[in-house]
Amino acid sequence: MSRRPEAVVTGLGLVTAAGCDLDSTWSAVRAGRSTAAADELLTGLPVSLSCRVPDLDHPVLHRRGAAHLDPVDRFALVAAAQALEHAGLDPQQWDGSRVAVVTGGGMGGVRTQDEALERLARRGPEFVSPYFLPGYLINMACANLALRFRVTGPALSTSTACASGTTALGLARDLLATRQCDIALVCGAEAAVSRLVVTGFSQLGALSGTGSRPFDATRDGFVIAEGAGALVLERPEHAAARAARPVARLIGYASSTDAHHLVAPHPEGRGAEQAVRGALADADVGPADVGHVNAHGTSTRQNDHIEAAVLRRVFPHQPPVTSAKGTLGHTLGASGVIEAALTALALAEDTVPPTGGLRATDAGMDIDVVSGTARMHTSSVAVSNSFGFGGHNAVVVLASP
Template sequence: MTRTDVAVTGLGLLTPAGVGVAATWERVCAGLPTAAPDPELADVPVPFSCRVPAFDPRAVIGPQVWRMDRFVHLAIAAALEAVADARLGPGAWDGARVGVVVGVGSDSKETCLRSGERFLNHDYEGVSPLTVPRGTVNAAAGEIGIALQALGPSLVVSTACASGATALGVARDLLLARRCDVVLAGGAEAPCHPFNSVCFSRMGALSTRVHDPAGASRPFDADRDGFVLAEGAGILVMERPEDARARRAPVHALLAGYGASTDGHHYAAAHPKGAGVERACDAALADAGIGYADVDHINAHGTSTPMNDRIEGETLHRLFGGHPPAVTSTKGVTGHTLGAAGAIEAALSVLTLQDQVIPPTANLDRLDPRIELDVVAKVPRPARLDVVASNSFGFGGHNAVLIMRRA
């Protein structure tokens, strides 16, 4: 343990793989894809997505759900599970020393588009007075603060698909700077809306495997053709290790390093040589005080898009001297939860360390020959794991790499 480690003492997950950490981990380890036809997307070119199954926000949060959009429902439910797992809560902490940092990739379309339609039809009285507080990205952090009386710094960060990982890095900085004693950090996104589907489809980013939705998210596979839109949330409770020890809290893992960079190359495409990814990896490892040879496993960004998977694969092969450790992308199961992905995958990396098993990459039938990686596929792989790197990259050239260490 080093002076830069922070302890992960609580986990909360709502993903297409299941409601809660246990359900999500079981399906991710089984490698069972979740993409399926989506009735709400029936009229758009890509009519399938990955949704959180059987989630009733009113049963979890209470009647106040009326004032929140779905991404906030997911964020609060994940936070409640994480806090319970950490054996914390309003009665067990000084709220003024508890921070919240949530990564959200984009504002909610749920309320904004409904009000926008009424505005365009000049139905000004029909525009909801809750349009702004429900739809803006800060609602996720603000509502968690209200629900759990977390009264310290409350932030939302938005670095596209790197948002969840960026949030964890910022939370770690708050703890190391001693501005907070506990931080609830992660990401939330509910993008399975026809508007989002059409927009990503027009970019050519989504899989069009309409004949086989379950097989559509296939990271690193030679036949991949795009990502699958998904919703979800992941929240981690983090503390300084000495504080966790003082209250005898179980520590799932340690967040030991964080590196971030910007490609400075293109508004949507990754740098072709992975230059920004390399800077983020270098920074994360230096922050953790380790080298490339110390990494036992990589939870890749692995979105299932043709270009990004190839660039990530080539970059990792080069950085690790031609011998990268075992790699997986859990997006084969969950789809791409955008701003929530980095946090969900950080939580899955923690579970990988805790259980000493690497979950498989779903739908990997034929590895792209240009991707020279040891990608775990078909079945989970038991392994001796002390250090895991979790990669997250986003539109605009945002890169974030987290280093998790076994507690």
């Protein structure tokens, strides 16, 4: 297999429950500090914990039309604006036909849908806002980014459940590799904290009422979260021509499908393992070259057990493993981009963050999960996993610049 051209990461942006900027989120993740809190919106439901984004303000939201946007689109705009600023790119100056936007999300404008349904039920169809569909459709985060930042190249929206963000990264890398663009703005965004969505996950037994504890012996589910992450990817030659300083390199990607069950992973993790090994092959690196793993780490009994078994088989040298979901909760379709950004920061600082909430690793796992405090650990290559309902698996390999 010939190695595909890599992409360089030149900008990062984050909007999470830990804060509406890169530094706030990275600080909380490095400390392993949980952002879960009781949510008044969920009062009376079996589970009332969530990880919500704090009050959001950014100049990109002060422009005309922003007031009508669903929170998922607002999160996406702010994360993307941060990433572009970090990359030193001005959309007013670029050739928009050579820029792509690729977004990942699982739910779309849930809050807009809830409001429209309430108006329809209580007041009738004439009171449903004309902004309903533009706020609800799952492609609108992508469309809003393209509109706001003058992008006229490919604009694509991916939806592979909780693997969506990582799928978006892989698609963007391929657009760059095939020279359909020079810059790809990749964003994963989700704002799905609603009574109906939370009830649905609760009925599946996926949520915790006490807190997220990935890989812990007492784990009992995840805490639903909202947020967005954005990465600016560029062809290396393009970044070099403008003297940009890469944060990391995206050197490998692979995806697979379990074809086993709509919501349960394959019990032996076959699809997940296929994706991990495929991403390593695509990156032209061996398992022993991987310095740390950013696990999907949902904190559910089944998923963590299966992922740990995959990591044992693929990485017998037991590199340090971490999961950001103990700190940030599970941001569903946004999690892959958020966690790729955190993996890039970990590589840059030679640090593997602790897994929030973890007190005692499940004895049957036999993997090196970082807990308590951040671990200083020099890595030049790291893997970030994402697995989702429907049997979707997506994995990226990142490397130091």
